[in-house]
Amino acid sequence: MAYALQQLINGxxxxxxxxxxxVGYTMVYGIIGMINFAHGDIFMIGAFIxxxxxxxxxSGGFMEGPAALLLVLxxxxxxxxxxxxxxxxxxxxxxxxxxxxxxxxxAIGMSIVLQNYVxxxxxxxxxxxxxxxxxxxxxxxxxxxxxxxxxxxxLIIVTTLAVLAIFTWLVTKTPLGRAMRACEQDRxxxxxxxxxxxxxxxxxxxxxxSLAAVAGTxxxxxxxxxxxxxxxxxxxxxxxxxxxxxxxxxxxAVLGGLLIGLIETFWSAYFSVQYKDVxxxxxxxxxxxxxxTGLLGRQEVEKV
Amino acid sequence: MSAQLTTPPTAVSDPILEVxxxxxxxxxxxAVDSVSFTARRGDITALIGPNGAGKTTVFNCITGFYRPxxxxxxxxxxxxxxxxxxxxxxxxxxxxGVARTFQNIRLFPGMTALENLLxxxxxxxxxATGFGIGALLGLxxxxxxxxxxxxxxxxxxxxxxxxxxxxxxxxxxxxxxxRRLEIARAMCTGPALLCLDExxxxxxxxxxxxxxxxxxxIRDGSAAEGAAxxxxxxxxxxxGIVMGISDHVxxxxxxxxxxxxxxxxxxxxxxxxxxxxxxEEAE
Numbered sequence: 125m126a127y128a129l130q131q132l133i134n135g136x137x138x139x140x141x142x143x144x145x146x147v148g149y150t151m152v153y154g155i156i157g158m159i160n161f162a163h164g165d166i167f168m169i170g171a172f173i174x175x176x177x178x179x180x181x182x183s184g185g186f187m188e189g190p191a192a193l194l195l196v197l198x199x200x201x202x203x204x205x206x207x208x209x210x211x212x213x214x215x216x217x218x219x220x221x222x223x224x225x226x227x228x229x230x231a232i233g234m235s236i237v238l239q240n241y242v243x244x245x246x247x248x249x250x251x252x253x254x255x256x257x258x259x260x261x262x263x264x265x266x267x268x269x270x271x272x273x274x275x276x277x278x279l280i281i282v283t284t285l286a287v288l289a290i291f292t293w294l295v296t297k298t299p300l301g302r303a304m305r306a307c308e309q310d311r312x313x314x315x316x317x318x319x320x321x322x323x324x325x326x327x328x329x330x331x332x333x334s335l336a337a338v339a340g341t342x343x344x345x346x347x348x349x350x351x352x353x354x355x356x357x358x359x360x361x362x363x364x365x366x367x368x369x370x371x372x373x374x375x376x377a378v379l380g381g382l383l384i385g386l387i388e389t390f391w392s393a394y395f396s397v398q399y400k401d402v403x404x405x406x407x408x409x410x411x412x413x414x415x416x417t418g419l420l421g422r423q424e425v426e427k428v
Numbered sequence: 429m430s431a432q433l434t435t436p437p438t439a440v441s442d443p444i445l446e447v448x449x450x451x452x453x454x455x456x457x458x459a460v461d462s463v464s465f466t467a468r469r470g471d472i473t474a475l476i477g478p479n480g481a482g483k484t485t486v487f488n489c490i491t492g493f494y495r496p497x498x499x500x501x502x503x504x505x506x507x508x509x510x511x512x513x514x515x516x517x518x519x520x521x522x523x524x525g526v527a528r529t530f531q532n533i534r535l536f537p538g539m540t541a542l543e544n545l546l547x548x549x550x551x552x553x554x555x556a557t558g559f560g561i562g563a564l565l566g567l568x569x570x571x572x573x574x575x576x577x578x579x580x581x582x583x584x585x586x587x588x589x590x591x592x593x594x595x596x597x598x599x600x601x602x603x604x605x606x607r608r609l610e611i612a613r614a615m616c617t618g619p620a621l622l623c624l625d626e627x628x629x630x631x632x633x634x635x636x637x638x639x640x641x642x643x644x645x646i647r648d649g650s651a652a653e654g655a656a657x658x659x660x661x662x663x664x665x666x667x668g669i670v671m672g673i674s675d676h677v678x679x680x681x682x683x684x685x686x687x688x689x690x691x692x693x694x695x696x697x698x699x700x701x702x703x704x705x706x707x708e709e710a711e
Contacts, residue, residue, distance in 0.1 A: 299546070299550050299553040299554050299574075300554070302539070302543055302546055302547050302550065303547065303550050303554070305536070305538070305539060305543075306536050306539070306547045306550075309536040309537065309538055309539070310534055310536060312493075312518075313534045313536070314536075314547070315517075315518045315519040315522070316491060316492070316493075316518055316519075316521075316522055316527075316528060317522055317527075317547060317548045317550065317613070317617055318519050318522035318523045318548075318550060318551040318617055319519055319547070319550050319551070320519050321519065
């Protein structure tokens, strides 16, 4: 019982990170109908920028307290957003109106470019970081087993919920969000109403990238080791989460992320750690076969 | 800007739109063949002609859907000078003051009626909010702009009899209501010229009559509170509507202009009768 509770906590905090990345996939798919395979690597870039800024803050002696963490988060979001914007500008926008597979291939190319860029500029070795957020609460004790809710997990859950709340508000209530939804439904019509669709798409990438940066920063703080390759696995799992939740649906992406996180954690806890990725990806296959629109997939409104 | 005004081919006192030698070629097909006409400010101008005459192609060139092969499209705006529409990107055309509706309705079906009208005011709202940053911070300017936008949308929902359906998804509205909502959405962009592609298609006689009244009110600026008088350019097959509300009718056939004048003049024009009823075979 206690063991299961601990796994639940671990699963949720992992799932939140997947969910944040999945939102980026789902948004881009929603607006231009393309899977941005470089999104996982944008997440990796976010983790690296966070690492670099933490190291700089430590060497300057400023890395203390929540304010410093917030600063790291802001720096990572800003620079990663710049990467997201650039990727869209150089690799996808020129291909708009081209055949469907072109941007997909371009995205895979972009993913390889980003990985190699980081590998060359930062080195291929794993980068460690000593824990920055320590401590936690003891929730219950069952014999020798202690159920822990660490401060890091609280940080992940609170940050994710706060960021997603702000983001949901942005999409549902602001002019920018309305423009994004309008572009999703009929891009040409949106532009006939005076909406600059290119800029709206750019902003979608910027928002997706800054969410990935939050996920990358939290991942770095939680696991303390990153390398140039983390984006691939995290990216594919987040993609699985997006498909499971229903690609194009924002709440679906978060739900899918949570489920993937929980499945992976419980599988590792009760069956075998080696096969945890197999479990996660079997879900992708099963979803595609039996539930192609996902759990919260959007129903298409029939055009009259 | 306005100093570069070239002399129009047909001298009309106060033009809103000047179409000058418009040609549109698709591969070997000449869909529109150097058509020129002028729509006057404050008029309802109708563009009619048999199927395949090139009416919708002309519309698509005006609204930036197609880039014309040759010719010029000049929008004369009251305060902002002349805009050469054929050189503008489509979102710039909308900002220059041209709004349109479609033969097959193109609302955002998953958004509510109100949201559809708010999207149409995006340009104003976005500028007022500093590209969403003001909205994020909840600044006063944004709240005022948003309130004004909702007020304007509500005025148009009242004008089109849709105020009770404001929060329904646009895709769930009945057909006639969707047509009216599309017109309301076009009007919410605050256009100088409203282009309507077969607005009466699929409407029953009562709805057609209401539509005619609405279009007259739009022309006169009395359709909704705070609405400005708006020139209208209209493609329509329903001759009852065309003859009833138009101030000026232009007839196209096989991509060429064959008549241009008042409804009475056009109705009795020999070429027009031939185009609609077939060439001199009967009688």
